[in-house]
Structure formats: structure tokens, C-alpha cells
Amino acid sequence: MAAVPESSLRRGAEVRCPACLRFKAPHGMCPTCGCGEVPLERHGAARTLLQAGVDRFALAQRVAALEPGQAEWMEQQYAAQWEKAWPLLEDVRRCEEHLLQKGFVEDAVEQLAALIPGGLRLVSPEGGPLEHPETLEGLFAKGASWEVRQLAGLALVHQGKVSQELSYLVRSCLSDDRERIRVETALAVSRWRVFEWIRIGVKGWEQVREIARRAMAQPELTARAAVAWARASRGKELEVDVLFALRQGLEHPDPDVRFECALCLDNEAELLAALGSQDTQKVSRARRVLTTLRSASLFEQLVRRGDAGFVRDVVATLPQEVPDEALEALLSRSEQGPGRLTEALLPLVEGRPFAGWSEAARDRWSYWARVVLPGAPPEVALRLLRWVGEPPVAAGPARVFVEATAETLARAPADVRARSLEDIGFSRFLALAGPQEEPLLNQWAREAESGAPLAQALMTLTSRLQDWQEPPEQAARVLNAVWEGPGRQALLEPLKQAVRDWSGIVGRVVLIDAVWQRFHEHPDERADLLFVFAPWRQELWERQLASPEDAVTRFQAWWHVDPEGFARQADLLMQDAPVDELPRRVQCVLSAAADRVMLQPRTTSLAVFYAAAALANAFRAGADELAPEVERFLEWFPGFERRVQTTPPETTDRAPRRDFLEELHTEVRLMRERLEALREEADRQWQEELRRKVEESRRRDMERQAREAEKAAEESRRKAEEARRVLEAQRAEQAAHLADTLEQTSEPEAATRKLRPRIDSKSIDMEIIFPGKALPTLLDYARLLKTLGLGDPLKALSSAGLDMAGWVAEATAWGQALTGRLELGLRFGELMTAPWE
Numbered sequence: 001m002a003a004v005p006e007s008s009l010r011r012g013a014e015v016r017c018p019a020c021l022r023f024k025a026p027h028g029m030c031p032t033c034g035c036g037e038v039p040l041e042r043h044g045a046a047r048t049l050l051q052a053g054v055d056r057f058a059l060a061q062r063v064a065a066l067e068p069g070q071a072e073w074m075e076q077q078y079a080a081q082w083e084k085a086w087p088l089l090e091d092v093r094r095c096e097e098h099l100l101q102k103g104f105v106e107d108a109v110e111q112l113a114a115l116i117p118g119g120l121r122l123v124s125p126e127g128g129p130l131e132h133p134e135t136l137e138g139l140f141a142k143g144a145s146w147e148v149r150q151l152a153g154l155a156l157v158h159q160g161k162v163s164q165e166l167s168y169l170v171r172s173c174l175s176d177d178r179e180r181i182r183v184e185t186a187l188a189v190s191r192w193r194v195f196e197w198i199r200i201g202v203k204g205w206e207q208v209r210e211i212a213r214r215a216m217a218q219p220e221l222t223a224r225a226a227v228a229w230a231r232a233s234r235g236k237e238l239e240v241d242v243l244f245a246l247r248q249g250l251e252h253p254d255p256d257v258r259f260e261c262a263l264c265l266d267n268e269a270e271l272l273a274a275l276g277s278q279d280t281q282k283v284s285r286a287r288r289v290l291t292t293l294r295s296a297s298l299f300e301q302l303v304r305r306g307d308a309g310f311v312r313d314v315v316a317t318l319p320q321e322v323p324d325e326a327l328e329a330l331l332s333r334s335e336q337g338p339g340r341l342t343e344a345l346l347p348l349v350e351g352r353p354f355a356g357w358s359e360a361a362r363d364r365w366s367y368w369a370r371v372v373l374p375g376a377p378p379e380v381a382l383r384l385l386r387w388v389g390e391p392p393v394a395a396g397p398a399r400v401f402v403e404a405t406a407e408t409l410a411r412a413p414a415d416v417r418a419r420s421l422e423d424i425g426f427s428r429f430l431a432l433a434g435p436q437e438e439p440l441l442n443q444w445a446r447e448a449e450s451g452a453p454l455a456q457a458l459m460t461l462t463s464r465l466q467d468w469q470e471p472p473e474q475a476a477r478v479l480n481a482v483w484e485g486p487g488r489q490a491l492l493e494p495l496k497q498a499v500r501d502w503s504g505i506v507g508r509v510v511l512i513d514a515v516w517q518r519f520h521e522h523p524d525e526r527a528d529l530l531f532v533f534a535p536w537r538q539e540l541w542e543r544q545l546a547s548p549e550d551a552v553t554r555f556q557a558w559w560h561v562d563p564e565g566f567a568r569q570a571d572l573l574m575q576d577a578p579v580d581e582l583p584r585r586v587q588c589v590l591s592a593a594a595d596r597v598m599l600q601p602r603t604t605s606l607a608v609f610y611a612a613a614a615l616a617n618a619f620r621a622g623a624d625e626l627a628p629e630v631e632r633f634l635e636w637f638p639g640f641e642r643r644v645q646t647t648p649p650e651t652t653d654r655a656p657r658r659d660f661l662e663e664l665h666t667e668v669r670l671m672r673e674r675l676e677a678l679r680e681e682a683d684r685q686w687q688e689e690l691r692r693k694v695e696e697s698r699r700r701d702m703e704r705q706a707r708e709a710e711k712a713a714e715e716s717r718r719k720a721e722e723a724r725r726v727l728e729a730q731r732a733e734q735a736a737h738l739a740d741t742l743e744q745t746s747e748p749e750a751a752t753r754k755l756r757p758r759i760d761s762k763s764i765d766m767e768i769i770f771p772g773k774a775l776p777t778l779l780d781y782a783r784l785l786k787t788l789g790l791g792d793p794l795k796a797l798s799s800a801g802l803d804m805a806g807w808v809a810e811a812t813a814w815g816q817a818l819t820g821r822l823e824l825g826l827r828f829g830e831l832m833t834a835p836w837e
Contacts, residue, residue, distance in 0.1 A: 004082045005089065008109050009043055018046035019056035021113055036060025044078025044117075045071045051118045081116045087132050088112070091139055091148045098136065098155035100187050100224065101180055108147060140165075150176075154184050160193030160281070167199040174200070174207040179214075183221070186211040190228035192263050192285060208232040216245060223249030223257050230264040238264075259286075268295055275301065280309070287313035291326070299329035306333045311344035320352045327361055331368040342376040342384075349387040355394060366397040373404035378416060381408040382425025389428040391468055402432045406440055414449045421453035427464045430457060430478050438481035445482045446490040455491075455498035458482065462507030472507045476514035483518065488528065496532045503535035512536050516543045527561040537562075551577070552588050559592055565654060566596055570607035574614035582618055583629040586611045590636060597640065601647040602656045608640065609660040612667040620674050627678060630671045637668060755783050757834040764827050769817055774801045774810060778824060781814050782831040 009016050014023035019035035029036055035056045038046045046063050054062050063071070092108040133139050136159070139152035153169040173185035186208045189198050200208075209232040215225035226245035230238055238246070249261030250270055259282060262270030266289065274286040275298075290298040291314045302310055311330060318326055330348070334341045354362065365388075373381050381404060388394070388401045406429070409417050420426060421444070433441065444450040461475040482491065502508075512533075519529050519540060530537060544554055551573055559569040570589050577585050589611040597604040615633060619626045644659055765779040775781045780800075787796040797807050818825040 004044070004079050005086075005109055008082070008113050009040060015040050016043065016113065018043050019050060019059060021110075038063050042066075042071060042075070045074035048074040048078055048117055078117050082112070085112050085116065088144050088148065091132055091144060092151060094134075095136065095139060095148065095151035095155050098158055099151065099184055100158070100221070101184050103180060104151055107178070107180065111147070140169075150181065154181075154188050157188040157194055157198070158191060160191070162194050162197040164199075170198060171200050171204055174204055174211070182207075182211050183215045183218075183225075186215065186228045186232075187221070187224050190224075190231040192260055193281065195231045205232045205234065216241070223252050223261055227257075227260045227264055263289060266293055268293055268297070271295075272297055284309065284313045288317040291317040294323055294325065296325070299325055302329045303332050303336070306341075308341050308344045311341045312347075315345060315347045318348070322348065322357075322361070324358075324361065327364060331364060335368060335371050340372045340376060342372060342380045346380065346383060349384060353390045354388045354397070355390070355392050362394060362397050366400045369397075369401050369404045373401065374407040374411070376408055378405075378408050378412045378420035379423060379425075381405040382420060382423045382429065385432070386425040386428045389432055391470070393432070398432055399434070402429065402434070402437065405429055406433075406437045409444075410440055414447055417444065418447075418449035418453055421450055421457055424464075426453075426457050427461055430461050431465055431468065431470060431474055433474075433478060438478075441478065441482050442485050445495075446487045448490075451491060451494040452497065454482070455495040456501070458495075459498045459502035459505060459511075462510060463505050466507050472510040475507070476510050479511060479514055480518065492528060492532050496534070499533055499535055508536070512539045512543075516540050520547070523557065526557065530561050551581070552584060555585075555588055555592075560596075565603055566592065566600065567603050567606040567610065567656075571610045574610045577614055577618075579618050579623045579626070582615055582623075582626060586615050586629060586633065590633070590640075593640065597643045598647055600650045600655065601644045602649050602659045605644050605660040605664065606656055609663050609667070612637075612664055612671075616667040616671050616674075619671055624678060627675065630675060634668060634671060634675075637664065755786060756837050757782070757831050758837055759830065759834040762827065764823065765831070769824075770810075770813060773813070774806065775814065778828060778831070781810075782828060785832070786836055 011023050013026070015026050016022070017024050017030040017033060017035055018038050020030060020033035022030070022032050024030050024032070026040070027037060033056055036059065038060050042063050045066060046059055049062055050056065050059060066074075089105060089108055089112070093105050096102065096104045132144065133142055136152045136155050140149055140156060143149035143152055150169065150173060153166055154173065157166055157170060170185055170189050173181050176182055176185075189195060189200060189204075189208060190212070209229055212225045212228035212232060215221050216229070218225070222245050226242045226249065229242050230246065243265075246261045246264050249257050250265070250267060252258050252261070255274075255277070258270055259274050259277075261267070262274070263285070268290065271286045271290050271293075272295070274282055277283055277286075287298065287310060298314075302314060306314075306329075311333065314326065314330065327348075330345060334345060354365070357365070369384070373384065376384075381401075385401045385405045388398050409420060409429075412420065429437075430441075441454070445454050458475070458479055461478065462472050465472050465475060482495075515529055515533050515536065516539075519526055530540070533540070544558070547554075549557075555569055555573040559566050562569050570592075573585055573589065589607055593604045593608050596607075612633065615626065615630060619630050641661055641664070644661060649655070649659070766777050768776045769778065770776050775784060784796065784800050787799075790796075797803065802810060818828050
């Protein structure tokens with residue numbers, strides 16, 4: 001009987017009835033089920049017989065009739081099952097130690113008493129042997145029964161554990177049919193460590209409120225039940241009895257209960273007392289609540305002995321509108337405390353720009369930065385600078401943070417500084433850097449560790465300045481500051497790589513302008529500039545083309561520094577060169593070739609070929625004034641050819657694979673042929689000049705003869721003019737005579753003479769074509785033709801003073817005249833088609 005728990009058989013003076021399992025007096029029949037009296041030492045045998053089917057009313061007689069050996073055997077079997085169940089009770093007892101209520105072991109005993117014998121099936125959830133872990137987590141995961149796992153889960157919630165599995169367990173426990181489990185669950189989910197994180201839904205919290213209201217009737221649970229009701233009410237106004245219970249809880253002997261009630265009541269005194277607890281979570285929670293209450297005592301303690309955890313708790317609880325007293329306490333503690341606690345202050349700058357703080361707060365931050373920030377880690381300084389530098393920027397405070405950040409970076413080891421330069425906050429530092437920071441930037445750019453990240457930050461600065469809507473000229477100023485000074489060779493390679501990586505960055509025009517300005521003003525730096533900024537060579541070249549310098553000056557500036565080579569510059573110089581500029585440009589190329597041929601013979605031969613080809617083409621195209629320049633080139637070329645042939649060729653990949661002497665010989669041959677042609681042309685022109693002089697003498701003789709002939713012709717014209725005047729006088733006399741004749745003619749003849757066309761007259765109508773004839777004018781001829789069509793032709797001819805033979809002669813003469821003079825024929829047509837009067 002040692003394996004059977006005493007509590008399963010006896011409770012005080014009462015014993016358990018084997019039939020109905022209720023407790024009754026030790027003697028007599030069970031008043032509940034009517035079972036007869038069974039000795040306590042035969043309880044196991046009675047339970048075995050009952051399980052075998054014996055009626056409870058005959059149970060006492062059957063137990064009494066058992067043989068001693070048989071009864072003992074049944075008792076041993078009953079005790080053996082209890083022995084198997086004993087570890088289960090131990091699991092429940094271990095869980096109960098972590099719960100607020102007691103009695104869970106007794107409840108487990110009641111359940112086992114109903115199952116033994118026969119009804120207990122002890123198997124693990126996986127079907128294997130039972131496990132009895134020592135930890136609550138193990139019991140929750142692999143407990144021997146659902147009840148054990150349930151109690152272990154509630155114990156874990158009491159300890160502040162939260163998970164999805166525990167949330168599921170809590171929701172099921174709130175609906176359990178056992179009030180003790182429901183109350184324990186309501187008290188567990190309302191503990192201050194878990195109530196904000198447990199996920200039971202609105203319905204679950206409503207159940208907690210109902211359970212807590214009933215639990216308040218238990219004096220030992222009143223305070224905790226009031227806490228559960230308050231937490232489940234989610235900020236609603238506390239009822240009077242709940243408020244009274246919470247205030248009573250402030251005097252509870254359990255410090256945990258006092259703390260829970262203080263949290264619900266925001267009781268500053270009790271929360272301040274909790275700051276001395278050894279429980280770090282409790283201390284942190286007390287600090288956070290006191291921060292929301294703006295406790296002056298809390299801020300005083302913070303200034304006196306606040307550590308990083310203290311600062312983090314306060315900072316994490318403060319609203320965006322940080323109270324002045326809280327800010328003063330935090331910054332004062334940072335200025336005093338070891339380590340400065342700068343990292344713990346970083347959450348203060350989240351969500352609220354520096355410009356949104358009051359002027360007094362910004363001044364306080366500036367003072368703190370001047371005192372503390374120079375000794376802070378570089379990443380913290382850069383983060384704060386980025387916060388202060390958010391537009392709109394306050395110039396005064398920003399300057400303080402920039403200076404402090406510069407000092408922080410300068411103090412940091414080289415490897416730490418190099419990592420910090422990759423931070424986006426360093427771009428803000430570059431954007432706000434002034435002349436005071438330029439020497440530091442110049443120094444860092446030449447360090448092995450910092451050169452590459454600084455170059456990358458410089459190249460991306462224009463894009464960030466555009467995002468911040470700030471003038472891009474700051475990027476050019478910083479680039480110039482980094483470039484200037486000794487030790488530039490250490491900067492060239494990392495800066496070249498950065499330019500290659502970010503050559504297409506937004507806003508690069510301002511950087512290209514700065515590089516071009518430096519290229520233009522510092523000839524000694526041109527080779528380094530073109531080496532570093534090779535991806536922008538085309539843009540620099542375009543600016544060179546747009547400058548007022550002529551082509552020769554441009555060639556002299558570029559040929560010895562252009563990464564693409566001397567030959568390309570010679571080609572660009574000679575392309576489309578005006579004829580009058582060719583001598584100057586050719587001499588410029590030949591002078592440079594004399595310097596370069598000993599280093600790059602093949603490249604130089606190509607450059608000379610470009611010059612020779614341009615000179616030859618222009619000379620052969622008719623620019624004879626280039627002959628002196630051609631002769632100088634032909635005289636210079638043999639010496640150049642010898643130097644090319646005797647100099648080892650360059651071995652670089654960009655060099656030509658051969659020299660261009662063969663092409664140059666072709667151009668030399670063409671120029672010589674053209675010179676020979678010019679000499680022949682000169683001889684020909686001499687002969688032509690001689691012939692011209694002879695022809696000129698002959699021409700003068702012919703002109704003299706022509707002048708004499710002109711005088712004779714003039715005399716002939718004079719005599720013809722006199723004859724013409726005599727003839728015109730005769731014609732006028734004939735016209736007068738004709739008018740007199742008309743007046744003497746008969747009336748019909750006069751009427752015929754007076755026929756007129758009804759069109760405007762012209763001078764050609766009355767021009768005398770045939771003086772002395774019967775029909776001297778066109779009008780006379782046309783009038784006669786019209787008259788011939790009106791009546792008797794013979795009469796018309798007679799009236800005109802003509803017979804048939806005369807008429808034929810007159811008509812023939814007029815036909816020839818009309819054919820020979822176009823205007824006469826046209827006018828004749830107009831007269832004949834016009835109406836006549």
C-alpha cells in the first residue's frame with residue numbers, strides 16, 4: 001500500500017468510497033451511492049471487483065468473502081497501477097510550484113482515482129516510453145498527459161514566456177471546464193511580463209474579465225484578479241471595487257503583487273521602490289513607466305547613476321516630443337558617465353528631424369555634441385550628423401556636429417575610419433564640410449585604407465546633393481580640396497577606379513566642369529587628370545573644342561598627355577585644316593615628332609603621316625603657295641626616317657603594329673611629282689609670257705589699225721547721216737504732197753482715204769516704209785486692203801493711184817517688209833482684225 005497516495009484514500013477523518021469515490025465516514029454504508037462498508041485496507045480489491053462488474057450494493061459482501069491471498073493479490077495489482085501513475089503526480093507537483101493557486105495535485109489525484117484500475121493508459125504523445133523532463137519547457141513539449149502539458153504551459157506564461165504554442169494553449173485553457181484552470185490562466189495572461197505580447201484576441205480578453213471578476217471573491221486572489229480585470233479592460237476606467245482592490249494590493253506582502261498593482265495604478269512610489277530589485281526586467285519596466293509619468297525622481301537617479309540600460313529604457317519610452325527635463329537628464333548623464341552612452345541615445349533621433357526640435361533643445365544638443373561627440377564611435381557621430389543635416393539645415397548646430405564628427409574620424413584608427421567612410425552619413429559630412437575639414441579630407445584620401453572609400457563617396461556626392469536639393473558646387477569644391485597638394489600619386493588609382501564605377505552618376509557635369517577648369521589652369525597636372533578622369537575624356541575634349549584657343553594651342557596642350565595618343569591628336573589637328581594654316585600646323589606636328597620619335601617611333605610615324613597626307617592633299621589640290629613648306633618637309637623627312645628605322649619600336653598594346661614609312665614615301669613621291677609639275681608649269685608659263693609679249697605687240701599694232709578704221713567708219717557714218725536727213729526731208733515733202741493730193745481727190749476717194757481702225761494708233765502705223773511709193777505706210781497698205789473688200793477693186797486701185805502692175809509690185813514689197821520685220825507683221829495682223837470706221 002506504500003505506492004498508493006494517502007490523499008487518494010483519506011481526507012481528514014473521512015475515507016473514500018470505492019464505488020462513487022466520494023469521501024464518507026469510516027464506518028457504515030455510503031450515504032451517496034448505497035455501497036456497504038469496505039475496510040480501507042481492501043479499497044484496492046473493492047475497486048478491482050467493481051471494475052470486473054460486481055454490483056456496488058453487493059460489493060461489501062464480495063470483498064468480505066474474498067480469500068486472503070486473492071484479496072492481497074488484488075491490492076498489489078491496484079498499488080502497482082498507482083506506482084506507474086506516481087511520476088505523473090510528481091510532474092504535476094513540479095508545475096504547481098510555479099503556479100499561483102494550489103490544489104492541482106489533489107485534482108490530479110481525483111482524476112487518477114477515477115481511472116485506476118483499468119482506465120489509465122500511460123503512453124507518450126509519440127507512442128513510445130513515457131518521458132518526465134525536469135524543465136518546464138520539457139514538460140510542456142513532452143509531458144505524460146495533457147494536464148501536465150497544460151500546467152507546464154501556464155507556468156511558463158507566469159515566467160514571462162510567450163510563443164504561438166503558448167498562445168494556443170492559453171486560448172484553450174480559458175474555455176476549460178475546470179474553474180481552477182480558468183482562473184490560473186486569467187492570472188497568468190495578465191502578468192506584466194506577457195500581457196502585451198500574448199495573442200488571445202478580443203474574445204479571450206472578455207473571458208479574462210469575466211473570470212477575473214469571479215476570482216476577486218477569493219481573498220487570496222483579490223489583488224491579482226483586480227490586476228487581471230484591469231489589464232483585460234484595456235485602458236477603460238476602473239470600477240470602484242477593482243480600484244479598491246488594486247490599492248489594497250499596494251500593501252500586499254508579495255513584492256510582485258505590489259509591483260503589478262503599481263503598474264496598473266501608475267503609483268510612482270512603488271515603482272521607484274522597484275528600481276532596487278535584482279530583477280532586471282522589472283527594473284526596466286519600472287523605468288519605462290516612470291518615464292511616461294515624467295518622474296523627477298527617476299530623472300535625478302538617471303543623472304546620478306544611470307547606465308546604458310537605464311538610458312535605453314528611458315529613451316525607448318519617451319515620445320517624439322521629448323520633454324525638456326528628460327532631454328536634460330539624458331544629455332547630462334552622457335556628459336558625465338563613462339563611455340558617454342552615445343549609442344544608447346541614438347533612438348532619440350529616430351522619427352523626428354533635428355529641425356523639429358525647439359531652439360533651446362537644438363542649443364542643448366549642440367553643447368552636448370561639442371563636449372561628448374568627439375570621443376564617440378565614428379558610426380555614432382555620422383548617424384547624428386546625418387540627423388542634424390536633414391534639410392532644412394540649421395547652420396550653427398550643423399557646424400558644431402561637423403567639427404565634432406571630423407575630430408571623431410581623425411581620432412579613429414585607420415581601419416575603423418575606412419569602414420566609416422562607407423557610411424551614408426559620411427556623404428552628409430562631405431556635403432556640410434567647410435574649409436576647416438579640407439586638410440583632413442586631403443590627408444585621408446592619401447591613406448591606403450581610406451583612399452578608396454573616400455573616392456567612392458566623392459563620386460556619389462553629386463547624386464546625394466541632388467536628392468537633398470542642395471547646390472552641387474559643394475562636390476566640386478571638395479574634389480578640388482582632395483586633389484590639391486603633395487602626395488597626389490597615392491590618390492590617383494583609387495580615384496580612377498571610383499570614376500570608372502560612377503562615371504555616369506547624376507550631376508556629374510559640375511565635377512567635369514571642375515576637372516576641366518583644373519586642366520585648363522594647371523598644365524603640369526594634365527597627364528594625371530586625363531589618367532584619373534579617362535571616362536570623361538570626351539566631355540573634357542568638348543570643352544576644349546568650345547574654348548577660344550586655336551587648334552595649334554589645343555594640340556600643344558593635349559598631345560603629350562592624351563591617353564589615346566599623340567597620333568590621334570595629330571589627326572585631329574590636321575583634319576579640315578585651312579590651307580593658310582597648314583604650314584603652322586605641319587611644323588607643330590614635326591616639332592612634336594622630333595621629341596617623341598625616340599620613345600614611340602611607330603606612333604610618331606603615324607602622326608607624321610597624318611601631317612604629310614594633309615600637306616600633300618592640299619598641295620596636289622592646287623595650293624601652290626605650300627611649295628616652300630613641301631620643300632622643307634622633303635628636306636626634313638630623310639633624317640626622321642633614319643631615326644624611326646634605328647629606334648626600337650614601342651611594345652604597348654595601344655601602339656601600331658608597324659611603322660608608316662611606306663605610306664610616307666607615297667606622300668613624298670606625290671609631293672615631288674607635284675613639285676616637278678610646278679617647275680614644268682613655270683617653264684611653260686615663261687614660254688607663255690614670251691608669246692604673250694609678242695602677241696601684245698601684235699595686238700597694239702592691230703589696235704592702231706582698228707583706230708584708223710574706226711575713224712574711216714565714223715566718217716562714213718557721218719555721210720550716211722547726212723543722206724538720211726536729206727531722205728527724211730524728201731519723205732516729209734512727199735507726205736505733204738500726199739495730203740494735198742488727198743484733198744483734191746473725189747469724195748468717194750476721200751472717204752476711202754479717211755477709213756480708220758477703231759483701235760489705238762501706234763507710231764509704227766504712220767512710219768514711212770516705202771518713201772515715194774503709192775502705199776508708203778502700213779496704215780495705207782491696210783486701208784487699201786480693207787477698201788478692196790468693200791466694192792470695186794479696180795476703182796479702189798485707181799483711187800490709190802495704182803494699176804494692176806503697180807499693185808503687184810506694191811504688194812510684193814509689203815509682203816517682204818512684213819516678213820522681214822516681226823513687229824511690222826504683228827501690227828499688220830492687229831489692223832486687219834480690228835473693226836474700221
